[in-house]
Amino acid sequence: MRNIALCLAIAAIAAAGCSSTDKKDEPVVTDRSSGVATPSTSSTTSGTRPTTPGTGVAVVDELRNPNSPLAKRSVYFDYDSNVVKDEFRGTVQAHSRYMGDKRDTRIRIEGNTDERGSREYNLALGQRRAEAVKKVMTVLGVQDGRIETVSYGEEKPQSPGHDEQAWAQNRRADIRYSGE
Amino acid sequence: MKQTLLFFAALILSLAARAQLTIDITTSGGRQIPIAVMPMRGEGGQAQSVSEVVAADLGRTGLFRLVNTVGISPVPTEPSEVNFPDWTTRSAEALVIGKVEPAGDGRVEVRFRLFDVGKQAQLASFSYVVATGQLRATAHRIADVIYERLTGDKGVFSTKITYVVKRGGRYELQVADADGFNAQSVLASQEPIMSPSWSPDGSRLAYVSFDQKKPAVVVQNLAQGTTRVVANFRGNNSAPAWSPDGRTLAVALTKDGLTQVYRIAATGGEATRLTESSGIDTQPNFSPDGQWIAFTSDRGGSPQIYRMPAAGGPAQRVTFEGTYNVGPRYSPDGKSLAYVQRDGGRYRIALMELATGQVQVLTEGSIDDSPSFAPNGKMILYEAQVGGRGHLAAVSGDGRVRQRLTSAAGDVQDPAWGPLPTN
Numbered sequence: 001m002r003n004i005a006l007c008l009a010i011a012a013i014a015a016a017g018c019s020s021t022d023k024k025d026e027p028v029v030t031d032r033s034s035g036v037a038t039p040s041t042s043s044t045t046s047g048t049r050p051t052t053p054g055t056g057v058a059v060v061d062e063l064r065n066p067n068s069p070l071a072k073r074s075v076y077f078d079y080d081s082n083v084v085k086d087e088f089r090g091t092v093q094a095h096s097r098y099m100g101d102k103r104d105t106r107i108r109i110e111g112n113t114d115e116r117g118s119r120e121y122n123l124a125l126g127q128r129r130a131e132a133v134k135k136v137m138t139v140l141g142v143q144d145g146r147i148e149t150v151s152y153g154e155e156k157p158q159s160p161g162h163d164e165q166a167w168a169q170n171r172r173a174d175i176r177y178s179g180e
Numbered sequence: 181m182k183q184t185l186l187f188f189a190a191l192i193l194s195l196a197a198r199a200q201l202t203i204d205i206t207t208s209g210g211r212q213i214p215i216a217v218m219p220m221r222g223e224g225g226q227a228q229s230v231s232e233v234v235a236a237d238l239g240r241t242g243l244f245r246l247v248n249t250v251g252i253s254p255v256p257t258e259p260s261e262v263n264f265p266d267w268t269t270r271s272a273e274a275l276v277i278g279k280v281e282p283a284g285d286g287r288v289e290v291r292f293r294l295f296d297v298g299k300q301a302q303l304a305s306f307s308y309v310v311a312t313g314q315l316r317a318t319a320h321r322i323a324d325v326i327y328e329r330l331t332g333d334k335g336v337f338s339t340k341i342t343y344v345v346k347r348g349g350r351y352e353l354q355v356a357d358a359d360g361f362n363a364q365s366v367l368a369s370q371e372p373i374m375s376p377s378w379s380p381d382g383s384r385l386a387y388v389s390f391d392q393k394k395p396a397v398v399v400q401n402l403a404q405g406t407t408r409v410v411a412n413f414r415g416n417n418s419a420p421a422w423s424p425d426g427r428t429l430a431v432a433l434t435k436d437g438l439t440q441v442y443r444i445a446a447t448g449g450e451a452t453r454l455t456e457s458s459g460i461d462t463q464p465n466f467s468p469d470g471q472w473i474a475f476t477s478d479r480g481g482s483p484q485i486y487r488m489p490a491a492g493g494p495a496q497r498v499t500f501e502g503t504y505n506v507g508p509r510y511s512p513d514g515k516s517l518a519y520v521q522r523d524g525g526r527y528r529i530a531l532m533e534l535a536t537g538q539v540q541v542l543t544e545g546s547i548d549d550s551p552s553f554a555p556n557g558k559m560i561l562y563e564a565q566v567g568g569r570g571h572l573a574a575v576s577g578d579g580r581v582r583q584r585l586t587s588a589a590g591d592v593q594d595p596a597w598g599p600l601p602t603n
Contacts, residue, residue, distance in 0.1 A: 108394070115568065117527060118520045118549050119594065120375055120419045121476055121483060121506045123388075123395065124432065124439035124460040127416050131438060149434065150394040151416050155372035162568040 062098070063177060069094035074158075075133050077171040079114075082125070082132040092133060095175055096140035106178040109133050111151040112158070114167035119153060126151030126173075133173045203360060204584045207242035213330055216247040216272040220292070221257040222280040226315055230280060230290060233319035237337040237359065238326065241558075242581030247272040259293060259302060267297045274303075274330060278322075283309050290315070292322050294329060303329050316361065334556040340598040341561060342366075342376045342385060343572060347590035353387060355402065358554075358597070360585055366402060375419055375550075378598045379426045379446070386410070386420035386429055386446075397431050399446060410448035421464045421473075422446070423490070430454065430464035430473055441475050443492075454492035463507045466490060467514050474498065474508035474517060485519055499532065501539060507550065511557045516577070518542075518551035518560050529562050531577060542579045552597045559583070561595045 063070050075088040084092060099105050111126030111133075130149035138144055159166035217235040238244040247270055256262045257279045267275055278292035291307040304325050308318050317338065324335030336358055345352045345365075351373045356363035367373060371390035378385060382402075389398045389409075395418045397411035411417040415434030422429060426446060433442045433451060439462045442451040455461040457479040464475045467490075474487045477495070482503040488495040499505035504522030511518065514534075521530040521541060529543040529551045547565035554561065557577065564573040564584075570593040572585040585592075 110394075115565070116525075116547060117504070117522070118463075118476075118506045120432070120463050121460075121520075123374070123416060123418050124434075124462045127434050128438055128460060148394075148414055151434075152372070152390070152395075153374075155374065155390070160568075 063180070070098055073175045075129075075173045075175075076168065077129055077173070079167070079171065082129045084132055084136050089136075091175075092136050093140065096137045096142050099137070099142045099146065100140075106146045106148070108148045108150055108176045108178070110174045110176060111149065112156060112170055112172050112174070113151075113154050114170045115154045115157065115162065116167070117154075119155075123151050123153035123155075126153045129171075129173045133175070202586050203240055204586070205240055205242055206582045206584075208580055210242075210578075210580050212243060212245040213274060214245045214247050214272050215274040215276065215326075215330070216249050216267060216270065217276045218249055218252065218255055218257075218278070220278040220280050220290070221255065222288075223315075226280055226288070226312060228312075228315040228319070230278065230292075230315055230319040230322065231276070233316055233359075234276060234292075234323045234326070237320060237323035237335075240359065240583065241327070242576065242583075243327075243331060259295075262295060264295075264297055264300045272297050274326075276322075276326060280315075287311055288315070290318050290322070294326050316357075320357070320359075333558060334600060336554045336556050336558070336597075336600065338601050339555060340382070341572075341595055342378065342598065343563075343595040344373045344376065344593040345587070345590055346372075346570075346593060353385070355385075355598075360587075366400065366405075367407075374594060376594060376596050377420050377422060378596055379422050380424055380599055381426055381602060382599045384426075384446075386422065388418045388420070397429070397444075399429075399448075408448060410446065411444055411451065413451065419463050421466055423466050424468055424470040430466065430475075432462040432464065441473065452492075454488065455495070465508050465510055467510050468512055469514055474510060476506040476508065485517065498534075499539075500537075505530070509551050509553060511553050511577075512555055513557055518553065520549055520551070529560060529575065531560070540579060542575045542577075543573070545573070548573075550594050550596075552595055554597050555600045559597075561597045563593050563595060 062068055072091040075084055109130040111130035113122040113126045127149055130151060134147045134149050137147060157170040159169035217231050220231050223230050235246055239246050256277050275295040275297055276292060281289050283289040287309055289307055289309045293302055294304040296303050306325060310318050320337040323337040327335035339358045340355055341358055342355045345354055349370060351369050352365045353367040353373050353376055354363050354365050369391055374388035376385050376387040384399050384401050386397060386399045388395045392412060395416045396409050397417045397420045398407050399410050400407045411431050413433050413435040417431060417433055419432035420429045429444055429446050431442055431444055432439050439460045440453060441455040441461045441464045442453050444451045457477055459478040461475055461477045464473045466473055470490055472487045473490050474485055476483050477486050483506050484497055485499040485505050485508045486495040486497050502521055506520050508517045508519045517532045519530055520527050527547045528541050529548050530539050530541045532539045545564040549563045551560050551562045559574045559576055561574045563570050570591045572592050572595050574583040
């Protein structure tokens, strides 16, 4: 399990390395994020928030932009699995890149499970999913201390149903930025 | 040979108070003690019939058969008035009579007598002077005496249970009498509440609160209503379990990565790590003698139950059948473990006898969770999810007696049976 997560993380790095040149829509995102990042690139100024109010507004805007890859916050998992699947790698990369640019951002990754099984054990399983996403992000360069992983177990289902379709929606990890 | 009794008394009375639980009971096989519980003289003028509560308590255990008392006239209230041959004809083996009389200052004296019909002998006689508001509690005490005299085991009718009610997006932690009456909300939140656990003296509840937008462990003093966050480390804080002396809690924390078991003071403070695995270790539970902690771990690939010394140290695997055995709870005598076992796609409550390793699956649900022993060890209370909605249910240790506690209140989760009263 752990080896698989590591392999995926390495694969993610490889993908991150070439994505900005390969894909057509990626450069737009890169431009936007680097544009926002410029004022705070000198990390010494990032702590002086009151003097750079424009930065704060820009950060909020980018995270709220529905067209930004950052709008996607959820990674979905297979049953009984905490493997971050390929289709969600782009989302995790985008957030890792953003956090690489925004050195003062912190996130909480919230793991979730479907309703089957024991409540407390599901809490632990949800946290392992959150840890799996965190591992990918730390391999991509985000510092460990900026990511807290927590779990809601089966307590906060996205879908209220009791079938596989609902369960698939509920096996997920959500990325939430501090202050949101 | 299946017999279903519906307790209409509980049902009718429950209409008066919302959030009450009603109890269906099913028994199969086994001998039931035929007992006649006579109406008590003077109880008709009281707000609460004592004999009805006594009869319902005894009937609910599945160990007694209530003998019809309709048409008995005059109603005996003194030993001299008992016609033993008549009760033998009615095949009653035990008989309860009593009276409720004013005792001044708005108090009443409740006196009851228990007889062995065959021997024509009195087995017990007690009198209680109580406020009229205590009649229901007094009836439970009487039922406790009768149960213990006739079965040899402690009665648990004066105990309390706690559970979480989910209604819409609102969560309530409720405490009720063991028969589901007098349900009171001790905590309400817009965030989930999980895993309530009674302190050994019944004065406090430890539980998991999500009020911090993540799981934290809180201890609430029930009499004072005060709460204290005792574990709010980085990451998750959950699965509180009391040590038998009530001073420490075993908890599951993720502050060092994946979920592991730690020990903290019941008042909070530093956490001492007890397990050192690279997987998930959670759901700790102390043995009644305080020597061991049973817990769930997936260190061997699938979640199984292990036990280790209470101070930490090498763990031994306890469960070997199947690929999912979680959430262990020691029986009050320390000889058995109840836990959740997955069999196919179903999650059921199983009971293992530790000396032999023999396992019996006790329940028949699809998602059963959170087993909790009655303090006399005879019944196991648990959550049964049906159609995505939680109900409380209870099953005897031999699987013979089943109770289903239903509530109109909503989704009822995570029950825990409180200790015997200390007085």
